[in-house]
Amino acid sequence: MVSYLDFLNLNDAEIGDKLKDGKITICVIGIGRIGLPTALVFAQAGAKVIGADISDKIVENINNSITYIDEPGIEEILKKSITSGNFRASTDVPASINEADVIIICVPTPVDSNKNPNYSALMAVSQDLVKGLKKGSLVIVESTIAPGVVEEIIAPFIEENTNFVIGKELGIVSCPERADPGKIFECLKTVPRIVGSIDERSGNLAGALYKAVMGVKIVKVSNPKTANAVKLTENIFRDVNIALINELAILYEKIGINIIETIGAATTKWNFIPHYPGPGVGGPCLPANPYYLIQVANRVGYIPYLVRLAREINDRMPDNIVNLIFEALNGIGKAIKGSKVAVLGISYKSGVKDIQNAPAERVVNSLKKFGTMITCYDPLFENEIVFGMPMEESVEVAIQDADAVVFLTAHAEFKELNLEDLTRFVKLPTVIVDTRNIFDQNEVKNAGFAYRGLGVPVL
């Protein structure tokens, strides 16, 4: 055991050595898409790691080296880490916290149906912290939270419910994860970490740990809330820029301009970076993160109009896609009622098995209301039940007799499709609705389909 207090006498190299020698125990709370890879990277570096989670099923699976998180190589790394004894999972969160020197919190921070931040997982962890924390522990919050949550909620809660003084007997740090789903391991080992702490020593220690384990640059900021603001700023930047491009995509199509061509040309300017239109912004982060900032802003009486509008534009994109499907079917003289629509791609992101906040769900539910017959296919969800619907086993089965084939995710498999072959399965005239710029319009038409694309005028 090398506690936060013991750390004070160690330099960075010594911390790295202790870690590699298995003298440091890490508890990662929440072993999902971020927590599990993070835990495994620490375990691979030699730390003793406990993955704590309230889900019996996840813990049992992980202890049997099974995970449904589809990050490249994760199964093999998990198996090795379990076999080596460096990693195990537990449902006893307080006990796991008590056993650890360093506690890393990776629980989800989603929004509820009213778009209010839902801190319940983090609050539950806070209660476990006061049960399990011992003098000298270092707590690192990786979850995305509003600025101020560490300083104004978690830290006071811990101090009020333990005998420990933060900054003296306990360390608490915000070090928001910045990893890209589908490339989590790669990101963990390349993307600099933002570290904000209440006392300087905690920040230095957290930085030294991440540097030793991940080999990444550490960016120290003034306090936890600044670290949280950095994370929110990054994701809001993306959300706003995607909203801008979504807005322009719809406008440009109306005035006969191809948004994809426009983005490509604009990208040749030194201070422009491309974002792409799509059927909506899914995943655990972008659809939720802005509301964490909006809530804080409302509290201080400063509504961030632009952040909110951007979020609302992206939130409404599935409706625009349903409208595009309407128009597409209308273009071939078919009503949406009674038409058969094949939805291809339900993941929110290409190549990633994840349907959190996926726009596909909203599109499918809207189509159902209009009396459309829907089939779905996603190479990552073959034969599963998703959104209460059976996923087909192949593209060919899904598009059987389809009037419209709607692509919502740019999975690599879709890019390889031979469209001409596919005409054999559908009920021509059939329109392909491409919301992800997977296909060239002429290619689609030459294959025998009608075409509609998001942000792409019909030639």
Added chain:
Amino acid sequence: MVSYLDFLNLNDAEIGDKLKDGKITICVIGIGRIGLPTALVFAQAGAKVIGADISDKIVENINNSITYIDEPGIEEILKKSITSGNFRASTDVPASINEADVIIICVPTPVDSNKNPNYSALMAVSQDLVKGLKKGSLVIVESTIAPGVVEEIIAPFIEENTNFVIGKELGIVSCPERADPGKIFECLKTVPRIVGSIDERSGNLAGALYKAVMGVKIVKVSNPKTANAVKLTENIFRDVNIALINELAILYEKIGINIIETIGAATTKWNFIPHYPGPGVGGPCLPANPYYLIQVANRVGYIPYLVRLAREINDRMPDNIVNLIFEALNGIGKAIKGSKVAVLGISYKSGVKDIQNAPAERVVNSLKKFGTMITCYDPLFENEIVFGMPMEESVEVAIQDADAVVFLTAHAEFKELNLEDLTRFVKLPTVIVDTRNIFDQNEVKNAGFAYRGLGVPVL
């Protein structure tokens, strides 16, 4: 004379050769910040260039090798080009057009006080085109315009008022300038050019000319309106991202977070690029360009909420700065009425002598209404009269007895100021209001001033 029609038999290298041999005459209409450097670059490459402008004063000055455009090196290049006989200016626009093989339009496209696009200069040029154009001319529009203006207004106007068929006897191309004021020459020779034409040959010819003269990459797009959309998209991207950062700057200050620190840390993420808060967005482009798109959008019934909101946020920034000055003076117990406020920096951009849409004007006018005594200084406008006010000859004179010193432009000179020295001139307590993150807060306070900064909480 090598006309558009003659060009058809030439390859790119031959076009370059003809140009260098002085066999091609170029008329650049509008010889301001973009037009003059563009004309000079063509002249330097060997072309015969006429700079046509309706301003007697500008034409006379230029023919005497005098320009007030402060691009680095421009005076010397102008003198050489006049002396060599490759360049001259003229107020006779139709005659200049008639003399030329290639006409490049660089007139301003601002907005009026109702934020409506003002195409009057471009319409006047269109009338000159029908008077002066001869068979075989190539017309290149560099001015920033809405998508469709070339196809739906200029081209039909020319065809209706001449006997020429566009695409056969005349070429017309959109090739929007993408240069950064203060670095125009550098940009002209490095930034790829977007070329969109009605007929393919015109686009090829325009591309060959720019490639030969500027040495830059040519990006061909489908038509003029796409080229115009690219330009608007680039500038709207900047306007939106500056608006986002301005919004966050105000919010973050309220919750105790430093926007500059946040931007710096966020910039370590691979898909984030920094934009900075400021007292407003000035210059000829960003405050006007979005309205060109908004007008077109209104016409097709699709209000681009995000583009509009971003513009409005930036447009309102001077009011936020006035409020910041209020708060800053209040912080040292002074009312704005009767206080003396020194405004340092009136250019919209550091190092560039240009007050088009400069936020300083709005700030100064608001302060006047509140009964503030105002002095102004800008190293680029010493002793001139600007906004109806005398510009002081030095920082020291401007800040004499000041209660607040407000920095609106991050001129290099300001960064070099010795703040401690300046306390001798002001009427302490005096607050420095830094809207451009020129100074470190502690440095300001250690020098003896109070401090307020945009997006920077007071420590």
